[in-house]
Amino acid sequence: MSHLWLEWTKRIQAIAQSGLAFSKDMYDIERYEELRDISVEIMAAYADLEIEKVRELFANDEGYQTPKSDVRGVVFKDGRILMVKENADDRWALPGGFCDIGLSPSENIVKEIKEESGYDVVPVRLLALFDKNKHPHPPEAYHYYKIFILCELIGGEACASGETSSIGFFGEDQLPRVSANRNTECQIKKMFEFLRDPLKGTILD
Template identity: 25%
Template sequence: MTPVPLIADELRALALAGLAHVRDAYDLERYRRVLHLSAELAAGDGPASTPEIKRAYLHNLAHVSPLLGVEAVVTGPRGVLLMRRADSALWAVPGGLAEVGETLAGAAERELFEEVGLRGQATRLLGLLDSRLSGSRHGLHIVTALFQVEAAGEARPTLEAREVGWHAWNALPELHPGHAATLRVARAALDSGLPHFDPEPPRPLHPQAHRAGGASPRQTLGVRLVRLLVRAGGWALLRGERPAAPQPRP
């Protein structure tokens, strides 16, 4: 069964895609309602309230995509380098989310340094992992790029790592959810020389539909107007609010 946070994310993505290509006021209302329902699902029993999440959604009307993660696999004569996470006390591969303005390889190098104090260089892409298929339990859709990183020096504990250590491939400790898949993919890629990716199961695909001769001028103008409001952050319109009347000049 799909976790509720992933359902909320997918509904949000569908709503925003619909709002970017809305054709009439009825579709506008439908997609706006889907966006609000996704916010209610995302709120759930979490610390943020539904109104707070709705405001965050309506102030960020960009196309929603999976998050990008990175993980750094460092190997040596003693096996693979792992860190005991500060949050779960379980062992994991160093990694995290990529930041705006850096390559995925650079993000893996940064995460390795931040989490275990090692400076290294990404030398090889081992695979791309989809969090929905890896056994992770955080409820987010993250696509993680797994890199082999050549590093020198001694790893050390940090705020995010209670301890660090080398572990033999055939004697791994208890792992944080999702990291058994990470290490399985990493070892296979190191042995085979081939990067891994998760294939998409069969699903229906629909091509973009185009009217013969193009859309009518009236429809085109309406579509352009709504798209402009969405892309300009027209969240007041999406909330169903009327714009404030202009004030007379003094």
């Protein structure tokens, strides 16, 4: 119950954004704009944020609203998985981030792994496509799909970036404190199932 207000607010925002994308009637547009303003006010009040900050981050998108995409790289070396320590929360995650416009998921993960860890990789296969709402991540204003891609390490060397402070490889039973906004410990452990069974099928929510 504690996060129902967030789910309702996101639904109101999505309805308003879709309405603004397709409506031609000026009165309908006014109603959808008011509906969007209400969603911003609710988010600001319950999340204790400034209205303009919420308007910029939460209600500044255009067009029909769809889930955003987050890509995560799965790189194994000697039975251990590559992780990076995030500056944002001082916790560890699989390298990755939001998908950039103009790049495919594979191109995105190659770029993200290089930027965050210093390593060069080649994408091998899609391991999992998760709906963030179906996993125990902290609540957020956006709806995400999380794409996990197995990659082969081909070169480079560990190098921190503006987003990361440390890089390391960890065994399944020695995982560090994870950044739950980015990936859960359960999700990372599921990736080790593919290491044990290379023929394991893709996981879909």
